[in-house]
Amino acid sequence: MIDKIEEIVPGERAVGAKSVTLAEDYFEDHFPKFPVVPGVIVVEALAQVSGKLIELTVFEERKMWPFPVLSIIRNAKFRRFIRPGESIKLETKLAEVREESAITRCRAIVDGKPTTDVELVFVFDPEGLSSALDQHELQQIERGWLKILWPGYPEWAKKHPEETRSAK
Numbered sequence: 001m002i003d004k005i006e007e008i009v010p011g012e013r014a015v016g017a018k019s020v021t022l023a024e025d026y027f028e029d030h031f032p033k034f035p036v037v038p039g040v041i042v043v044e045a046l047a048q049v050s051g052k053l054i055e056l057t058v059f060e061e062r063k064m065w066p067f068p069v070l071s072i073i074r075n076a077k078f079r080r081f082i083r084p085g086e087s088i089k090l091e092t093k094l095a096e097v098r099e100e101s102a103i104t105r106c107r108a109i110v111d112g113k114p115t116t117d118v119e120l121v122f123v124f125d126p127e128g129l130s131s132a133l134d135q136h137e138l139q140q141i142e143r144g145w146l147k148i149l150w151p152g153y154p155e156w157a158k159k160h161p162e163e164t165r166s167a168k
Contacts, residue, residue, distance in 0.1 A: 016049035022084040046106040072121035115130035
């Protein structure tokens with residue numbers, strides 16, 4: 001869903017982007033004569049950027065790759081419509097990382113103006129996936145996405161080669 005990740009600073013923040021086109025499937029019924037991006041789509045895009053930030057943060061701290069799952073959406077505020085042809089800047093800041101969860105504070109911006117603010121809570125298994133093989137497969141998939149979405153990935157990957165820590 002997101003088009004790219006412009007910046008990730010593990011443990012701190014990430015910035016992504018999504019360009020909105022009239023070809024998006026949801027515009028067929030949201031709304032036919034007044035197409036606007038559904039709020040849930042904006043929250044999902046912010047969650048995707050937040051998830052990558054959490055993955056890299058936990059990997060750097062614990063040498064395991066978590067699978068963050070959006071669990072709670074708090075204090076969502078939608079300030080203006082987002083229309084086809086607009087580009088959304090997706091900003092997320094890491095508020096807290098615990099053993100089994102993380103919280104991010106997010107903002108979507110169009111033309112320099114906030115459109116959406118939300119706090120997202122994610123849960124994940126603190127021991128990672130059930131086997132070293134599962135952990136390896138997850139890392140390969142997520143690193144593949146980061147390679148596509150984030151121009152800074154090659155530099156980050158040189159400093160952080162793939163590692164596997166199996167669950168206890």
